[in-house]
Amino acid sequence: MSKGVLCFASNNLEVDYVKQAVYFAKRVKKHLNLPVTLVTSDVNYVDRLNVRTVFDKIISVDKEKQNQKRFYDGSLHNKLLSFDNASRINAYDLSPYEETIVLDIDYILFNNVFLNCFNQPHNFLIYKDAIDVCHWRKNPEFEYINDNGVPFYWATCFFFRKTNEVQVFFNLMKHLKENWTHYSSVFDLGTPTFRNDHIFSMAIHIMNGYKDSNWAKPMPGRKYFALDRDVIEVLDDDHVILLVEKEKYIGEYTLASLKDTNVHLMNKLSLGGHV
C-alpha cells in the first residue's frame, strides 16, 4: 500500500505557511522518509520559491472563505489574522496515498514514532489526550469542546487508511460542514466559527454512537504542545528550547526544552523566524 504524509498550507498576510511547509517536509523526509503532498491555494508562490522538488505532489485548491482569529506571539503580543483551514476534512479525497498521516505544518518532528501507524490494524488514529509543556496551565477546552460537550480530539495529527468506514467518517464531516450553523448549535459551540478540531470531535462522537467509546484509536506516542503564548527560542535538529509563559507574571517566561520529542508548536509567528 502507498504511504505518505499530507499537509495543508495557505498563506495569510503575515504568516508564510508555505515556507513553514517546506521546513516541515524536510523534517518528514529526515525522520519518516515518507513522501509529502502539499495542499495549497498558493501554488504560484510555491513556484516562486522554487521548492516543488521538496514535495511528492502539490495539490492546488481554491482559497476558502477565511476565518479570523487572534494569533499570539508570546503572552503580550497578538494580531487578528485570517486563516484557511477548511480543506482538512477533504483529506480522504485529496490524499494520493492509501495510508496517510495528516499533520499540521507546525507539528515539528524529532523522531520516527509515527511510522508505527503503518504497523497496526486500526484504520483511523488521532490524539485525544495531549501534554502541555507548561505545567501550570489548565486547558479545559482541550478536554471537551465545551463545558457540557463531547470529548476534544486534535485534528492537527491523524492517520487513516482508505476504507469504506473511514470514507463514511469523512463524508459525515462534509455533511456537518455543509450544515455548520445547525450543528454548531446542536453541539452548543457558542460560536459559528469553523474549527477542524471541533468538526473532527463531533464526527468521532457520532461514529461512537453518541456515547463514550473508542471508534478512533490514539496515534502512537504522546502529543506534546506549546501554545502561541510561548516563544520558540531555539529550534534545531534534535531539540527545541521554548520560553514558556509564567503563571501570574504576564510577559515573563521560563525555559523549557524537549529533545528527540515530537511537538506541536502553535506560535506560528515565532516558528516563522526559525524556518
Add this chain to the structure above:
Amino acid sequence: MKSKKQGYLMFAVGDTCIEQACLCAMSIKATQSMNNVSIVTDDTIPSKYKKLFDKVINIPWNDSSLSSHYITEHRWKLYHVTPYKETVVLDTDMLFLTDISDYWESLANYEVFYSTNAKTYRGKNVTSDYYRKTFVANELPMVYCAFHYFKKCDFAKQFYGVVEDITKNQDLFYSKFAPKLTPSTYSMDIASAIAIRVLDVEDKVTSQLSRIEFTHMKARCQDFVDPSPSWQDKVPVYLTDNLELKIGNYKQDTILHYTEDSFVNTSMVSKYERALSL
C-alpha cells in the same frame, strides 16, 4: 402466593416520590426482561399504575414516636417486607433505559451488594467527592444505596439488623464512625457504609471491578468547569417516542439516577404510558 425469585423494590413517601416510583416502574416494564417490581408505601398509588407493581406493601412498624420526617429512616425495613428472594432496592428517582437484566447473574454471587461505580452522563467514572466529604473524611466505603442488592439469607438479615441499629442510634454511630464532617441529617448511604465498617465486610459487599453501575446526575459529579446547582441548567434532555434518552449529545444507557424532581414532566410520563398502553 409463592414468592417470586427476583424483583426490584422501592420505598416511597409523598406525591413526588410516588410519581417518580411509577415512572421508574414503567421504565422497568418497558425495558427489562426481568421486570418484577414492588413498592413499599403508605400512600395511594394512582389506579392506572397499580398493575405495574407485584405488590404494594404498607410501611411496617410505623411507630410515630420513632420516625422523623426523614423518610430514609424506614429503609432498613425493606429487607423484612420484600416479596422476593433476591431484591434490588432502588431510589425512586431512577430511570431504566436499556435491559440490565444480566446484572442479576453477577449479583447472584453476593449476599448483599452495594454499587460503588457511578458514571457521569458522558460515560466517565464519577471522581468528584463534592457530595461525599463525610465518606472521605472518615474513610468510609463509597457505597451508593440508590441501587443495592440483597438475597434472603442469614448474612443479609444480620447486615440489615446492624443498619437498623445505626438508624435507631444515629448519634452514637455517627460519633464513633463519622466524627468528621458529620451530616446533620440521616443518610442511608452513610448508615450502610457504617454497617459495612462495623461488620468489616467491604470486600464481601462491594467490588471495584464490578460492571454494575449507573449514571449519577448530581450536578457536581459531571466534571463541569462552571457547574450550576441544577444539571438541567447545563444540558438539555431529549426523550424519543421509542424511549431513547439523550442528555446533551450523549445517548444514555443502563440506569439513570436523575436526582432532580423537576426532571419528570408530563410529556415524559405520557411517552411511557403510551409505550405500555396504560
